[in-house]
Amino acid sequence: MPTYNLKINGKLQSVEADSDTPLLWVLRDQVNLVGTKYGCGIAQCGACTVHVNGNAVRSCSLLVSSLQGMEITTIEGLSENGNHPVQEAWKEIDVPQCGYCQAGQIMTASAFLNNNPNPTKSEIRTAMQGNICRCATYNNIEKAVEVAANKLS
Ligand code: FES
Numbered sequence: 001m002p003t004y005n006l007k008i009n010g011k012l013q014s015v016e017a018d019s020d021t022p023l024l025w026v027l028r029d030q031v032n033l034v035g036t037k038y039g040c041g042i043a044q045c046g047a048c049t050v051h052v053n054g055n056a057v058r059s060c061s062l063l064v065s066s067l068q069g070m071e072i073t074t075i076e077g078l079s080e081n082g083n084h085p086v087q088e089a090w091k092e093i094d095v096p097q098c099g100y101c102q103a104g105q106i107m108t109a110s111a112f113l114n115n116n117p118n119p120t121k122s123e124i125r126t127a128m129q130g131n132i133c134r135c136a137t138y139n140n141i142e143k144a145v146e147v148a149a150n151k152l153s
């Protein structure tokens, strides 16, 4: 099995995996970063969202072989103590219900706000619409992204 050198949350990690292994399973099963969740496995729900070079991507559909040398950030690496402005806003608005989708929501929101720190309501809705929440926390997600944008500006 080939070895891949990945940079995950600022740390170099050497993993052995088949070249067609999705990043999600490397994160969860080999590096024990289980905050990133499996939902659909086909890039349709957003539960598995992480950052690669600062962009939000779906780790269920990214092959480990395509990621050498790239900066991968998971929810565990977004901030030192869970105090990224997006995480703080999420707590303030008390967004999560069951919580399953929330790491993906936060990773999508944080990458979005990096690129667009002063979004309109409609830009927030468009940016977040690919992340499914079975508990329908959508209104609170939108509010929390607005709060986070205020914290960042
Ligand atoms: S598990 Fe990756 S998008 Fe649903």
Ligand code: FES
Pocket (backbone or CB within 6 Å): 096, 097, 098, 099, 100, 101, 102, 132, 133, 134, 135, 136, 137
């Ligand atoms: S909080 Fe339950 S799926 Fe989103």
